[in-house]
Amino acid sequence: MGKNLTKRSEDYSKWYNELVIKADLAENSGVRGCMVIKPYGYAIWEKMQAELDHMFKETGHENAYFPLFIPKSYLSREADHVEGFAKECAVVTHYRLKNEEDGSGLVVDPEAKLEEELIVRPTSETIIWDTYRRWIQSYRDLPILVNQWANVVRWEMRTRLFLRTAEFLWQEGHTAHATKEEAEAEAVQMMDIYADFAENFMGVPVIKGVKSESERFAGAEETYCIEALMQDGKALQAGTSHFLGQNFAKAFDVKFANKEGKQDWVWATSWGVSTRLMGALVMTHSDDNGLVLPPKLAPIQVVIVPIHRGEEQLNAISERVAPLVSELRSKGISVKFDNRDTHKPGWKFNEYELKGVPVRLAIGPRDLENGTYEVARRDTLEKETMKVGDVVARVETLLKEIQENIYKKAFDYRETHITEVNSFDEFREVLENKGGFVSAHWDGTPETEETIKELTKATIRCIPLDAVEEKGKCIYSGKPSMRRVLFAKAY
Template sequence: MSKEITARSEEYAKWYNDLVIKGGLADYSAVRGCMVIKPYGFALWEAMRDVLDVKFKETGHQNAYFPLLIPKSFMSKEAAHVDGFAKECAVVTHHRLKNDPNGGGVIVDPEAKLEEELIIRPTSETIIWNTYKDWIQSYRDLPLLINQWANVVRWEMRTRLFLRTAEFLWQEGHTAHATAEEAIAETEQMLNVYGDFAEQYMAVPVIRGVKSASERFAGAVETYCVEALMQDGKALQAGTSHFLGQNFAKAFDVQFSNKENKLDYVWATSWGVSTRLIGGLIMVHSDDQGLVLPPRIAPLQVVIVPIYKGADQKTALDEKVNVIVAELKKAGIRVKYDDNDNNRPGWKFAEYEMKGVPVRIAIGARDLENNVAEVARRDTKEKMSLSLDGLAGRISELLEEIQTNLFTRAKNFRDEHITRVDTFEEFQKVLDEKTGFVSAHWDGTAETEEKIKELTKATIRCIPLDNPQEAGTCVLTGKPSKERVLFARAY
């Protein structure tokens, strides 16, 4: 194989990077912490975006677009919000370059200083709630259900492709409601949209829960999240949905007259998922041979590789394969016939394995005679000889089988890696040896949470929804506790 991949057992982080780069998903850029999303990676993001966009619209949301730049003063209007984001803001201070009069190339024109500095949005609550002030007067204007697909910048010091980049792509929903109940129902609805998307499309099982107070979004009353488990036993937050109470409405003075004609502050939610999801997708399914992509969001679901000697065999194959391609396309399957002469079949097999294409069909002159093709699954590496008659129908079924198998495999792994512990010794041992989620009692204080993080690098990933209530004692302090929470080391 021309492109070697580090084995997971050797160095998981390096394996991950190899897959992202050699799989053609993304690459480093000349700008610190920013990545280039390459065509194959962007096609994957488009497939995910298109599914989510339909789900957002089905639940009554409309897309809009708000400015990239936010006046610095807006950031400090909501106290918790500025504390959360101030440290990672990219700041625009000037609006012009000019030629250096001393011949030093191009310089920032000192005379083009902005009166007020602008922040590149790290998230858009402030600019959006400043706008909603003009849009909302009466209960008739509510609910206001808006989503934005956008780029955001958070100046991270330690970056990793997809998982943590200074600029990333995401969607952010921002809704306004007349009552707390409606806003909470919206927050939970969108959490379930994310959860269902992760499980049904990404084949990534997730735990739905709420964050502890310390892990909440800066400015939220409650942060709901979906948490996934990677193959290396670390957790990854795959999406969050925030109930913001009236915090932003008060910060930006957004009031409405209710049905009783009295003024009240509006109730808010926000929710988002980002290109980070791609990082999670890779770490749940892929293997030492490359990416493994779930069929429902794979940019390419089936690749057909011809095996032939000479032009006559090729012509005969082309004729048959063109019919097969048409049948697969008719069945709604994303298929490519790779008859590029420059690469040998073996190279192509390795390349599409690397790229995680769910099904590979190889077909040669003898297969034609026998009216069969060799079909290989990327997930199990199983190979089978299938009749060319009714092939499209069988491939459709196979894609669904692969989708289901990926989910089941990931769910079994995840379920095996949720360990109940009752002592701190066990707690540490599980984190170090077995890894995964640790279900333990906690006394509910931020101090204990912080102490556990210091000692173990594990954080509370979530308090699962519908968590069984069970009397116990905190794994660290021995103080009384009413329920277990899920800890893990996390990305």
């Protein structure tokens, strides 16, 4: 199985696209801008879903489901929200087709025009807050801690598998609270959960921060975010959590009687991550040989490949392997014994290397005689020979080591690609020749932010939560600045 992947150093974008397709994660569909997530790719997404869903429920959240279609008038009620999403909306105008009278095919029935157009869900704040109006009357009804797993549509002209598609999968949390403090704490808590998941399951180091005003979610008072750095020096927004204030409660007239019996507007948050995390996973860890997956999210953590001639040898190997497979599975390790006789061992080695399986075991006639296995790890491609009795313990250790190693490698890369600059010339030089996050002073105005974006294509990725007060001058305007922010070119 020849991989023939473009090298990252030659064309990172082409390498990524080839890898997603060749590793059987996803492919383009017959619908422009939409993708087919293939079983292997969906298995990774399912593991992400399962871990996140568990984390949400541990913090008191429940799952629900809301309509895919949103009346156009709903979107119009929150001014910033509609302005933020208007150019990305897919609109349903009719509800029926009919056969053309001359038999040339189907056409939209002009008699079946909807009284009010429906927007295909770009995000669900409006439909959910219209619903919450019926659920909330008193402080006793709060908080509402709801999440939904769903698909959304945001019309995109330039698409890339997982990173930017017209339709994508995600989860979106929508919570309602009695106080500002409670809502703000919720928004911060969800950012922390996303950071925990990214670092401890995906192996992706992230920086926690808040967005600048111009980069905030449309309709939010504050957007908390986690930002990751890919191997090509570009940033990727890995998750956002929004403090919405009372904006949506006011837009949809959601009031409640507080403990003093007075009417007040409800406080809100929303938060989400999407299949874009799949792109982050690929781009953070993978190499010129294929995927490198963190063991905690790998659909297959261990693959066993027999090396044999004829059915007799395969049967003998199968007998040796069976108790090992059972023991590994009893310890919660996903394992596959690939006994297909349609492909040679070398082809299988290539396939599982391309697909990023963390640990590969090989066993042949000589191993049968010696009571050994060849053990190979995907992250470093190192191999060793182990006695049968030592394999299970070694596999358990390796899975932990690989998870830690790929995180450390990504963390070290990120740390060496955060560069402080103090002038606009330095800023441009770093962006063009080194990449990564550029730590620089900014005067806090959207005008300066927009000008820097126009001149360099770099945006403010976040104002780090741990940023210390440091007097300085804006790299572009020279005006006073109280702290550094992180700029980068981004996906």
